[in-house]
Amino acid sequence: MSQAEHFKTLILGSGQGGKLLAWHLAQMGQRTAVVERQWVGGSCPNVACLPSKNEIWSARIAHLASHAAEFGTMNGSVKTDMAKVRKRKRTMVDREVSFHLDAYKRSGAELIMGTGRFVAPRTIEVQLNGGGTRLLASDQVVLNVGTHAAIPDIPDLAAARPLSHVEALELDYAPSHLVVLGGGYVGIELAQAYRRFGSRVTVVEPGPQILSREDADAADAVRRLLCDEGVGFLTSTQVLRVDGQSGKKVTVTARSAAGERQIEASDILVASGRIPNTTGIGLEKAGIELDDRGYIRVNERLETTAPDVWAIGECAGSPQFTHVSVDDFRIVRDNLAGGTRGTRHRLVPHCLFTDPPLAHVGLNEREAERQGITARVAKLPMSAVLRTEATGETQGFMKVLIAEDDDRILGFTMLGSEAGEVMTAVQMAMLARTPYPIVRDAVITHLTFAEGLGALLSNVAPRTKLDAL
Known part of the structure:
Protein backbone atom coordinates (compact mmCIF):
# COMPACT_ATOMS: atom_id res chain seq x y z
CA MET A 1 0.00 0.00 0.00
CA ALA A 149 -34.44 5.15 -3.85
CA ALA A 150 -35.52 1.56 -3.30
CA ILE A 151 -36.78 -0.45 -6.25
CA PRO A 152 -39.32 -3.01 -4.96
CA ASP A 153 -38.81 -6.65 -5.84
CA ILE A 154 -41.64 -6.75 -8.37
CA PRO A 155 -41.28 -8.95 -11.48
CA ASP A 156 -39.91 -6.96 -14.43
CA LEU A 157 -40.12 -3.63 -12.61
CA ALA A 158 -36.37 -2.97 -12.83
CA ALA A 159 -36.40 -3.97 -16.51
CA ALA A 160 -39.06 -1.33 -17.12
CA ARG A 161 -36.49 1.33 -16.15
CA PRO A 162 -38.82 3.21 -13.80
CA LEU A 163 -38.26 6.79 -12.75
CA SER A 164 -37.07 7.66 -9.28
CA HIS A 165 -37.48 11.22 -8.01
CA VAL A 166 -34.10 11.99 -9.59
CA GLU A 167 -35.23 11.16 -13.13
CA ALA A 168 -38.72 12.56 -12.58
CA LEU A 169 -37.19 15.98 -11.93
CA GLU A 170 -35.32 15.79 -15.23
CA LEU A 171 -38.32 15.17 -17.49
CA ASP A 172 -38.86 17.71 -20.26
CA TYR A 173 -42.39 16.48 -20.89
CA ALA A 174 -45.51 15.78 -18.84
CA PRO A 175 -46.31 12.05 -19.03
CA SER A 176 -49.68 11.27 -20.57
CA HIS A 177 -50.32 8.86 -17.67
CA LEU A 178 -47.95 8.58 -14.73
CA VAL A 179 -48.31 5.68 -12.32
CA VAL A 180 -46.74 6.39 -8.92
CA LEU A 181 -45.78 3.35 -6.84
CA GLY A 182 -45.97 4.48 -3.22
CA GLY A 183 -48.18 6.92 -1.35
CA GLY A 184 -45.48 8.42 0.88
CA TYR A 185 -44.22 11.99 0.97
CA VAL A 186 -42.21 11.92 -2.27
CA GLY A 187 -44.89 10.09 -4.23
CA ILE A 188 -47.70 12.40 -3.10
CA GLU A 189 -45.76 15.61 -3.76
CA LEU A 190 -44.81 14.56 -7.28
CA ALA A 191 -48.27 13.14 -7.99
CA GLN A 192 -49.87 16.52 -7.38
CA ALA A 193 -47.15 18.38 -9.29
CA TYR A 194 -47.44 16.24 -12.42
CA ARG A 195 -51.22 16.34 -12.32
CA ARG A 196 -50.94 20.13 -12.34
CA PHE A 197 -48.49 19.93 -15.25
CA GLY A 198 -51.22 18.14 -17.19
CA SER A 199 -50.53 14.44 -16.62
CA ARG A 200 -53.08 11.85 -15.72
CA VAL A 201 -51.77 10.40 -12.42
CA THR A 202 -52.57 7.19 -10.55
CA VAL A 203 -51.04 6.45 -7.13
CA VAL A 204 -50.77 2.78 -6.14
CA GLU A 205 -50.26 2.20 -2.41
CA PRO A 206 -50.02 -1.30 -0.86
CA GLY A 207 -51.19 -0.09 2.55
CA PRO A 208 -54.72 0.91 3.55
CA GLN A 209 -53.94 4.65 3.53
CA ILE A 210 -51.48 7.04 1.94
CA LEU A 211 -49.03 8.84 4.25
CA SER A 212 -48.98 5.89 6.62
CA ARG A 213 -47.20 7.77 9.41
CA GLU A 214 -49.91 10.41 9.66
CA ASP A 215 -53.22 10.23 11.49
CA ALA A 216 -56.06 8.96 9.33
CA ASP A 217 -57.84 12.34 9.26
CA ALA A 218 -54.76 14.07 7.84
CA ALA A 219 -54.09 11.34 5.27
CA ASP A 220 -57.74 11.27 4.22
CA ALA A 221 -57.84 15.05 3.85
CA VAL A 222 -54.75 15.04 1.60
CA ARG A 223 -56.26 12.25 -0.48
CA ARG A 224 -59.53 14.15 -0.93
CA LEU A 225 -57.64 17.27 -1.89
CA LEU A 226 -55.69 15.47 -4.61
CA CYS A 227 -58.75 13.54 -5.76
CA ASP A 228 -60.49 16.86 -6.30
CA GLU A 229 -57.63 17.79 -8.63
CA GLY A 230 -58.01 14.55 -10.57
CA VAL A 231 -55.34 12.28 -9.03
CA GLY A 232 -56.47 8.65 -8.85
CA PHE A 233 -55.70 6.39 -5.88
CA LEU A 234 -55.57 2.62 -5.47
CA THR A 235 -54.91 1.72 -1.82
CA SER A 236 -54.56 -1.78 -0.35
CA THR A 237 -53.31 -2.71 -3.79
CA GLN A 238 -50.33 -4.95 -4.56
CA VAL A 239 -48.42 -4.64 -7.83
CA LEU A 240 -47.89 -8.12 -9.30
CA ARG A 241 -45.75 -7.29 -12.32
CA VAL A 242 -44.82 -4.54 -14.76
CA ASP A 243 -44.51 -4.90 -18.54
CA GLY A 244 -43.02 -2.47 -21.04
CA GLN A 245 -40.70 0.47 -20.52
CA SER A 246 -41.25 3.73 -18.71
CA GLY A 247 -41.28 6.66 -21.10
CA LYS A 248 -42.86 4.57 -23.84
CA LYS A 249 -45.63 2.27 -22.66
CA VAL A 250 -46.02 0.33 -19.43
CA THR A 251 -48.66 -2.02 -18.13
CA VAL A 252 -48.98 -2.42 -14.37
CA THR A 253 -50.78 -5.53 -13.20
CA ALA A 254 -52.18 -5.05 -9.71
CA ARG A 255 -54.39 -6.90 -7.27
CA SER A 256 -56.74 -5.72 -4.53
CA ALA A 257 -59.76 -7.11 -2.71
CA ALA A 258 -61.78 -6.23 -5.81
CA GLY A 259 -59.63 -8.53 -7.94
CA GLU A 260 -56.86 -8.20 -10.49
CA ARG A 261 -56.61 -5.28 -12.89
CA GLN A 262 -54.25 -3.80 -15.46
CA ILE A 263 -53.24 -0.14 -15.58
CA GLU A 264 -52.03 1.16 -18.93
CA ALA A 265 -49.63 4.08 -18.57
CA SER A 266 -46.82 5.95 -20.27
CA ASP A 267 -44.46 6.33 -17.32
CA ILE A 268 -43.91 4.79 -13.91
CA LEU A 269 -42.40 6.49 -10.85
CA VAL A 270 -41.11 4.45 -7.91
CA ALA A 271 -41.46 6.18 -4.53
CA SER A 272 -41.35 3.18 -2.20
CA GLY A 273 -38.77 4.11 0.41
CA ARG A 274 -35.01 4.50 0.71
CA ALA A 337 -15.06 19.61 20.99
CA GLY A 338 -15.70 17.63 24.19
CA GLY A 339 -19.45 18.14 24.51
CA THR A 340 -22.12 15.63 25.50
CA ARG A 341 -24.93 16.31 23.04
CA GLY A 342 -27.18 13.51 21.82
CA THR A 343 -30.14 12.72 19.62
CA ARG A 344 -32.50 11.71 22.41
CA HIS A 345 -35.57 13.89 23.03
CA ARG A 346 -35.09 16.20 20.06
CA LEU A 347 -38.30 17.60 18.62
CA VAL A 348 -38.31 16.90 14.88
CA PRO A 349 -40.92 18.61 12.68
CA HIS A 350 -41.76 17.69 9.11
CA CYS A 351 -43.69 19.16 6.22
CA LEU A 352 -45.30 17.61 3.15
CA PHE A 353 -45.02 20.20 0.39
CA THR A 354 -48.31 19.64 -1.29
CA ASP A 355 -50.49 22.66 -1.99
CA PRO A 356 -51.68 23.35 0.62
CA PRO A 357 -48.91 21.78 2.70
CA LEU A 358 -49.27 19.35 5.59
CA ALA A 359 -47.06 20.14 8.60
CA HIS A 360 -46.63 18.24 11.85
CA VAL A 361 -44.56 18.39 15.03
CA GLY A 362 -44.66 16.29 18.19
CA LEU A 363 -47.17 13.54 18.87
CA ASN A 364 -50.12 12.68 16.71
CA GLU A 365 -53.20 10.91 18.06
CA ARG A 366 -52.04 7.45 17.03
CA GLU A 367 -48.62 7.90 18.67
CA ALA A 368 -50.15 9.22 21.88
CA GLU A 369 -52.48 6.23 22.06
CA ARG A 370 -49.62 3.80 21.40
CA GLN A 371 -47.57 5.38 24.19
CA GLY A 372 -50.49 5.38 26.62
CA ILE A 373 -50.56 9.18 26.82
CA THR A 374 -53.89 10.82 27.59
CA ALA A 375 -54.32 14.01 25.60
CA ARG A 376 -57.05 16.52 24.91
CA VAL A 377 -57.55 16.97 21.16
CA ALA A 378 -58.93 20.09 19.49
CA LYS A 379 -59.53 20.74 15.79
CA LEU A 380 -60.39 23.75 13.68
CA PRO A 381 -61.30 23.74 9.98
CA MET A 382 -59.22 26.16 7.91
CA SER A 383 -62.48 27.66 6.68
CA ALA A 384 -62.86 29.12 10.20
CA VAL A 385 -59.59 31.06 9.84
CA LEU A 386 -60.48 34.54 8.57
CA ARG A 387 -57.45 34.76 6.30
CA THR A 388 -58.99 32.07 4.09
CA GLU A 389 -62.01 34.31 3.46
CA ALA A 390 -59.66 36.63 1.58
CA THR A 391 -57.53 34.04 -0.20
CA GLY A 392 -60.06 31.29 -0.83
CA GLU A 393 -57.66 28.69 0.66
CA THR A 394 -60.27 26.98 2.80
CA GLN A 395 -59.03 23.38 2.48
CA GLY A 396 -57.66 21.55 5.50
CA PHE A 397 -57.65 21.91 9.26
CA MET A 398 -55.54 22.55 12.37
CA LYS A 399 -55.30 19.98 15.17
CA VAL A 400 -53.56 20.15 18.53
CA LEU A 401 -52.88 17.64 21.34
CA ILE A 402 -52.72 19.06 24.85
CA ALA A 403 -51.40 17.29 27.95
CA GLU A 404 -54.12 16.43 30.44
CA ASP A 405 -52.16 17.33 33.56
CA ASP A 406 -50.07 20.44 32.81
CA ASP A 407 -51.47 22.13 29.65
CA ARG A 408 -48.32 21.55 27.58
CA ILE A 409 -48.71 21.30 23.81
CA LEU A 410 -47.81 17.72 22.89
CA GLY A 411 -48.35 17.85 19.15
CA PHE A 412 -49.66 19.94 16.29
CA THR A 413 -50.83 19.12 12.77
CA MET A 414 -51.95 21.51 10.08
CA LEU A 415 -53.11 21.00 6.52
CA GLY A 416 -53.46 24.46 5.07
CA SER A 417 -51.72 27.38 3.45
CA GLU A 418 -48.45 28.35 5.19
CA ALA A 419 -48.73 25.27 7.42
CA GLY A 420 -44.97 24.95 7.82
CA GLU A 421 -44.64 28.52 9.09
CA VAL A 422 -47.55 28.22 11.53
CA MET A 423 -46.24 24.86 12.75
CA THR A 424 -42.85 26.44 13.53
CA ALA A 425 -44.50 28.96 15.85
CA VAL A 426 -46.13 26.09 17.73
CA GLN A 427 -42.82 24.21 17.80
CA MET A 428 -41.17 27.17 19.55
CA ALA A 429 -43.91 27.12 22.20
CA MET A 430 -43.39 23.38 22.67
CA LEU A 431 -39.63 23.80 23.07
CA ALA A 432 -40.25 26.46 25.72
CA ARG A 433 -42.83 24.15 27.41
CA THR A 434 -45.31 27.01 27.19
CA PRO A 435 -48.81 26.15 28.51
CA TYR A 436 -51.32 26.39 25.71
CA PRO A 437 -53.42 29.21 27.30
CA ILE A 438 -50.51 31.60 26.81
CA VAL A 439 -50.46 30.89 23.08
CA ARG A 440 -54.27 30.94 22.96
CA ASP A 441 -54.38 34.42 24.48
CA ALA A 442 -51.45 35.87 22.51
CA VAL A 443 -52.14 38.94 20.38
CA ILE A 444 -51.51 37.52 16.89
CA THR A 445 -51.48 39.71 13.82
CA HIS A 446 -54.73 40.01 11.86
CA LEU A 447 -55.12 38.79 9.04
CA THR A 448 -52.71 35.84 9.17
CA PHE A 449 -53.07 32.08 9.05
CA ALA A 450 -51.37 31.88 12.47
CA GLU A 451 -54.29 33.86 13.88
CA GLY A 452 -56.22 30.58 13.73
CA LEU A 453 -54.16 29.29 16.66
CA GLY A 454 -56.25 31.38 19.05
CA ALA A 455 -59.50 29.86 17.84
CA LEU A 456 -58.01 26.37 17.73
CA LEU A 457 -56.74 26.51 21.30
CA SER A 458 -60.03 27.97 22.48
CA ASN A 459 -61.55 24.62 21.49
CA VAL A 460 -59.40 22.68 23.98
CA ALA A 461 -61.54 21.04 26.65
CA PRO A 462 -60.76 22.08 30.24
CA ARG A 463 -58.97 19.69 32.57
CA THR A 464 -61.12 17.36 34.56
CA LYS A 465 -62.18 18.73 37.96
CA LEU A 466 -59.92 16.28 39.74
CA ASP A 467 -56.87 17.50 37.83
CA ALA A 468 -57.81 21.11 38.28
CA LEU A 469 -57.87 20.90 42.10
Missing part, protein backbone atom coordinates in the same frame (compact mmCIF):
# COMPACT_ATOMS: atom_id res chain seq x y z
CA SER A 2 1.35 3.44 -0.96
CA GLN A 3 1.95 6.15 1.62
CA ALA A 4 -1.33 7.77 2.69
CA GLU A 5 -1.97 11.51 2.78
CA HIS A 6 -2.87 12.50 6.32
CA PHE A 7 -5.80 14.66 7.37
CA LYS A 8 -7.18 15.57 10.75
CA THR A 9 -10.74 14.82 9.56
CA LEU A 10 -12.11 12.95 6.56
CA ILE A 11 -15.78 13.16 5.64
CA LEU A 12 -17.21 10.62 3.22
CA GLY A 13 -20.15 12.27 1.47
CA SER A 14 -20.97 15.96 1.05
CA GLY A 15 -24.57 16.05 2.27
CA GLN A 16 -25.93 18.79 4.48
CA GLY A 17 -24.44 17.75 7.81
CA GLY A 18 -21.10 16.64 6.34
CA LYS A 19 -20.38 19.80 4.39
CA LEU A 20 -21.30 22.05 7.33
CA LEU A 21 -18.94 20.08 9.53
CA ALA A 22 -16.17 20.25 6.94
CA TRP A 23 -16.46 24.01 6.56
CA HIS A 24 -16.54 24.49 10.35
CA LEU A 25 -13.52 22.31 11.07
CA ALA A 26 -11.47 23.78 8.24
CA GLN A 27 -12.21 27.30 9.44
CA MET A 28 -10.99 26.16 12.87
CA GLY A 29 -7.65 25.32 11.29
CA GLN A 30 -8.01 21.56 10.89
CA ARG A 31 -6.85 19.90 7.68
CA THR A 32 -10.18 18.54 6.42
CA ALA A 33 -11.23 16.77 3.24
CA VAL A 34 -14.62 15.73 1.87
CA VAL A 35 -14.92 12.85 -0.59
CA GLU A 36 -17.99 13.15 -2.84
CA ARG A 37 -18.94 10.68 -5.54
CA GLN A 38 -21.29 12.75 -7.68
CA TRP A 39 -23.18 15.76 -6.33
CA VAL A 40 -21.38 18.82 -4.98
CA GLY A 41 -23.27 19.69 -1.83
CA GLY A 42 -25.09 16.35 -1.65
CA SER A 43 -28.54 15.36 -2.90
CA CYS A 44 -30.57 18.18 -1.31
CA PRO A 45 -29.49 21.04 -3.62
CA ASN A 46 -29.01 18.80 -6.66
CA VAL A 47 -31.74 16.16 -6.93
CA ALA A 48 -33.95 16.28 -3.84
CA CYS A 49 -35.24 19.08 -1.58
CA LEU A 50 -34.51 22.22 -3.57
CA PRO A 51 -35.13 20.86 -7.10
CA SER A 52 -38.38 19.16 -6.08
CA LYS A 53 -39.71 22.28 -4.37
CA ASN A 54 -38.60 24.33 -7.37
CA GLU A 55 -40.73 22.21 -9.72
CA ILE A 56 -43.58 21.97 -7.21
CA TRP A 57 -43.66 25.77 -7.20
CA SER A 58 -43.79 25.78 -11.02
CA ALA A 59 -46.73 23.37 -10.77
CA ARG A 60 -48.44 25.72 -8.30
CA ILE A 61 -48.03 28.61 -10.74
CA ALA A 62 -49.59 26.47 -13.47
CA HIS A 63 -52.50 25.65 -11.16
CA LEU A 64 -53.04 29.29 -10.17
CA ALA A 65 -52.85 30.41 -13.80
CA SER A 66 -55.45 27.85 -14.84
CA HIS A 67 -57.77 29.11 -12.08
CA ALA A 68 -57.00 32.81 -12.55
CA ALA A 69 -60.51 33.61 -13.78
CA GLU A 70 -61.85 32.79 -10.31
CA PHE A 71 -59.89 35.82 -9.05
CA GLY A 72 -60.86 38.14 -11.89
CA THR A 73 -57.88 37.64 -14.19
CA MET A 74 -58.73 36.51 -17.74
CA ASN A 75 -55.73 34.94 -19.42
CA GLY A 76 -57.06 32.36 -21.85
CA SER A 77 -55.81 28.80 -22.10
CA VAL A 78 -52.83 27.67 -20.00
CA LYS A 79 -50.08 25.32 -21.17
CA THR A 80 -46.93 24.23 -19.33
CA ASP A 81 -43.60 24.15 -21.14
CA MET A 82 -41.80 21.39 -19.23
CA ALA A 83 -38.48 22.19 -20.92
CA LYS A 84 -38.65 25.66 -19.34
CA VAL A 85 -39.67 24.16 -16.00
CA ARG A 86 -36.59 21.96 -16.15
CA LYS A 87 -34.37 24.85 -17.25
CA ARG A 88 -35.52 26.97 -14.30
CA LYS A 89 -34.71 24.10 -11.97
CA ARG A 90 -31.30 23.48 -13.55
CA THR A 91 -30.42 27.17 -13.30
CA MET A 92 -31.13 27.07 -9.58
CA VAL A 93 -29.02 23.92 -9.17
CA ASP A 94 -26.12 25.60 -11.02
CA ARG A 95 -26.31 28.51 -8.57
CA GLU A 96 -26.25 26.10 -5.66
CA VAL A 97 -23.22 24.23 -7.00
CA SER A 98 -21.36 27.53 -7.46
CA PHE A 99 -22.23 28.54 -3.91
CA HIS A 100 -20.90 25.25 -2.54
CA LEU A 101 -17.66 25.39 -4.50
CA ASP A 102 -17.08 28.91 -3.22
CA ALA A 103 -17.85 27.82 0.35
CA TYR A 104 -15.24 25.05 0.12
CA LYS A 105 -12.70 27.54 -1.22
CA ARG A 106 -13.41 30.11 1.49
CA SER A 107 -13.35 27.57 4.33
CA GLY A 108 -10.15 25.84 3.26
CA ALA A 109 -11.75 22.36 3.24
CA GLU A 110 -10.67 20.20 0.31
CA LEU A 111 -13.38 18.70 -1.90
CA ILE A 112 -12.28 15.48 -3.58
CA MET A 113 -14.59 14.20 -6.32
CA GLY A 114 -14.43 10.43 -6.49
CA THR A 115 -15.67 7.15 -5.03
CA GLY A 116 -14.27 6.34 -1.61
CA ARG A 117 -14.04 3.03 0.24
CA PHE A 118 -12.30 1.97 3.43
CA VAL A 119 -9.19 -0.16 3.05
CA ALA A 120 -8.22 -0.01 6.74
CA PRO A 121 -9.43 1.75 9.91
CA ARG A 122 -9.77 5.49 9.22
CA THR A 123 -8.12 4.99 5.83
CA ILE A 124 -10.00 5.59 2.57
CA GLU A 125 -8.95 4.87 -0.99
CA VAL A 126 -10.54 7.20 -3.53
CA GLN A 127 -11.06 6.36 -7.18
CA LEU A 128 -10.98 9.87 -8.61
CA ASN A 129 -13.66 10.85 -11.11
CA GLY A 130 -10.96 12.31 -13.33
CA GLY A 131 -8.84 9.16 -13.17
CA GLY A 132 -6.23 7.86 -10.74
CA THR A 133 -6.46 7.15 -7.01
CA ARG A 134 -5.62 8.81 -3.71
CA LEU A 135 -5.06 7.13 -0.37
CA LEU A 136 -6.27 9.20 2.58
CA ALA A 137 -5.82 8.60 6.30
CA SER A 138 -7.13 10.66 9.18
CA ASP A 139 -7.44 10.96 12.93
CA GLN A 140 -11.23 10.91 12.68
CA VAL A 141 -13.79 10.03 10.00
CA VAL A 142 -17.38 11.15 9.55
CA LEU A 143 -19.73 9.15 7.31
CA ASN A 144 -22.39 11.12 5.46
CA VAL A 145 -23.18 8.79 2.55
CA GLY A 146 -26.99 9.13 2.48
CA THR A 147 -29.55 6.84 0.87
CA HIS A 148 -31.00 6.05 -2.54
CA ILE A 275 -31.95 2.23 1.04
CA PRO A 276 -28.75 3.37 2.82
CA ASN A 277 -25.62 3.75 0.70
CA THR A 278 -23.59 1.49 2.97
CA THR A 279 -22.71 -1.47 0.74
CA GLY A 280 -19.46 -1.70 -1.19
CA ILE A 281 -17.59 0.96 0.77
CA GLY A 282 -15.48 -1.35 2.95
CA LEU A 283 -17.12 -0.67 6.29
CA GLU A 284 -16.12 -4.14 7.52
CA LYS A 285 -12.44 -3.23 7.03
CA ALA A 286 -12.88 -0.27 9.33
CA GLY A 287 -14.77 -2.08 12.11
CA ILE A 288 -18.01 -0.21 11.37
CA GLU A 289 -21.13 -2.25 12.07
CA LEU A 290 -24.55 -1.99 10.44
CA ASP A 291 -27.95 -2.57 12.00
CA ASP A 292 -30.41 -5.13 10.66
CA ARG A 293 -31.76 -2.61 8.12
CA GLY A 294 -28.35 -1.79 6.69
CA TYR A 295 -27.93 1.58 8.41
CA ILE A 296 -24.74 2.44 10.26
CA ARG A 297 -25.05 1.52 13.93
CA VAL A 298 -24.57 4.61 16.11
CA ASN A 299 -25.21 5.64 19.70
CA GLU A 300 -27.08 8.81 20.63
CA ARG A 301 -23.84 10.79 20.24
CA LEU A 302 -23.68 9.52 16.61
CA GLU A 303 -20.53 7.51 17.33
CA THR A 304 -20.17 4.31 15.31
CA THR A 305 -18.76 1.00 16.59
CA ALA A 306 -15.29 2.04 15.35
CA PRO A 307 -13.18 4.42 17.44
CA ASP A 308 -13.14 8.03 16.18
CA VAL A 309 -15.66 7.33 13.45
CA TRP A 310 -19.01 9.14 13.39
CA ALA A 311 -22.07 9.02 11.13
CA ILE A 312 -24.44 11.81 10.14
CA GLY A 313 -27.82 11.95 8.44
CA GLU A 314 -29.83 9.27 6.71
CA CYS A 315 -27.07 6.64 6.62
CA ALA A 316 -27.06 6.70 10.43
CA GLY A 317 -30.78 5.99 10.58
CA SER A 318 -31.62 9.59 11.47
CA PRO A 319 -35.05 10.84 10.33
CA GLN A 320 -34.76 11.46 6.60
CA PHE A 321 -34.94 15.25 6.59
CA THR A 322 -32.26 17.78 5.73
CA HIS A 323 -32.99 19.75 8.89
CA VAL A 324 -32.18 16.64 10.94
CA SER A 325 -28.84 16.31 9.17
CA VAL A 326 -28.13 19.90 10.20
CA ASP A 327 -28.82 18.96 13.83
CA ASP A 328 -26.63 15.86 13.45
CA PHE A 329 -23.85 18.24 12.37
CA ARG A 330 -24.31 20.29 15.54
CA ILE A 331 -24.20 17.16 17.68
CA VAL A 332 -20.98 15.86 16.14
CA ARG A 333 -19.40 19.32 16.07
CA ASP A 334 -20.02 19.85 19.79
CA ASN A 335 -19.01 16.32 20.78
CA LEU A 336 -15.75 16.55 18.83
